[in-house]
Amino acid sequence: MIAIAGDNIISSLGFTTDENYRAVESGQSGVRLCSPFVGLPEPLMASMIDRERLSDSFADLSPRADGYTMLEKAAILSVGNAAAQAQVDLSGADVLFILSSTKGNVHLLDENEKGFSRDHIYLWHTARLIAEFFGNANEPLVVSNACISGACAQIAAMRELETGAYSYAVVVGVEMLSKFIVSGFQSLKALSPEMCRPFDVDRAGLNLGEAAAAIIYRRTDGKEEAGEALLLHGAIRNDANHISGPSRTGEGCLRALQILLQEVAPGDLAFINAHGTATAYNDSMEAVALASAGLSAVSVNSLKGYFGHTLGAAGVLESIISAHALANEAVLPTHGFKCGEKERPLNVVDKITHTEKTFFIKMLSGFGGCNAALLFKKNTKRTPPCHTQ
């Protein structure tokens, strides 16, 4: 089994998990009007990391600021904070780094971007820079599976740890916004000109967001701590339907959920943290899949109204916030949600509620027809001390 030994989030809402969690708990959103954004014609509502604070925080961590892009600094800072919390020496041979990002430093393809060697456009190079910063010599793993990358990276961590090769896995999801990413989502007409409204009948598209989020997973070897968040299971399934639109019947999403439901009863779920991007198609698809899986009655929330859609970081960031909510016996509300769709009834959470249940599911879907679902549990029992034989 694997457990979260430490975590961190760097976003518009803060630079520690606690700072981010408290902001969400108090209903704050990091999404704001960021126009004009890098010379793009349309206004942009997005959630962006404070660049100045990022540079200052990185300078506090290391005098070697040169040679790292903002994205790399955010990822390193996030991993450093998570490792300090987990009290793990990341240089160990039993530690594997896993990077989750869709576009990495793609902004460097712009001919006006200067000052970085061409190597930075490669995701594996960014992953190596992060691992090497902490003195880790193992070849890092890079997952680039569109918007489900953050879940895939955690599933990869589970597989790497449970097959025994490593004791710790550092999962870091990171995404920064660029003209490349923003123009693409604008061309797809996927962006809302206002604050996004996941699962709302009047939702009008998504908001993009920047974040770096890191989780240090440890293999528990049967020694789980009370209160620790355990990643029990994960599944990845494809819609086999369309490369840029979700299946109307939620094929892949439903199949991923059904695999998790072999391990947990719906009644034991405190909540389901959906992908909930607030695009018309995604949220309908998730509602259909949840209904088909018999999960319509379970509390469902989306965190996109607080952080925007942080792409390759989303799976990591939203798993951390959800695990902390569960630790606090809370089900977080869906920022921006007012009124659901009559045709697709869902139990969308609109105010913070108390829960004593101990499981939650994290859902994600992405381009390429991919879908992922993760099953987490808050460990309520301390492992009994070992007896010598």
Added chain:
Amino acid sequence: MPYAVKKYSHVTDKQASVNGKPFPVAAAESGQFLTALYRSLKVDYPKFFKMDALSKLGFLASELILMDEQPRFTPREDVAIICFNRSSSLDTDVAYQATIQHEESYYPSPSAFVYTLPNIVTGEIAIRNKFFGETSFYVCRERDAQQMSQTVEQAFCDKHTRMALAAWVECFEGTCEAFMELVERR
């Protein structure tokens, strides 16, 4: 090894083979080998022409392996598609960047943007074959057979997965090459 290789294919921008045996392709105009291979495969799948080079490569490598498999196109969830490469979708990223670089010619295309994700190739193969199983894409510094086979082996941690199409699919700056294997759980 918990899995066995059933069949494999190799495609470049100059030649194609299955199980090490060259696959005959009608003469192609320069730079048009992938299209000539598509025609020689006698596949009727017009979506092929909308794909970027990375997806075309992966698609053709999978067709070479699956063309004789029976039954085909029956929906199934027990086949995973696991791809690896060095340059992610950079080939298409560079082409997309050109459409937004200059204000006077700013024209981002949604159909090009969609292909700026490496895992789209796994989606294309899943759609073609009605494979509802796991699809994953990993980016690696080099084609390291040991690291790749370890990751493919771990894909079988999903107990529902019985087979996998596992491939190195690289397309950037003059390199155009796919190695694909169909592997089966032992």
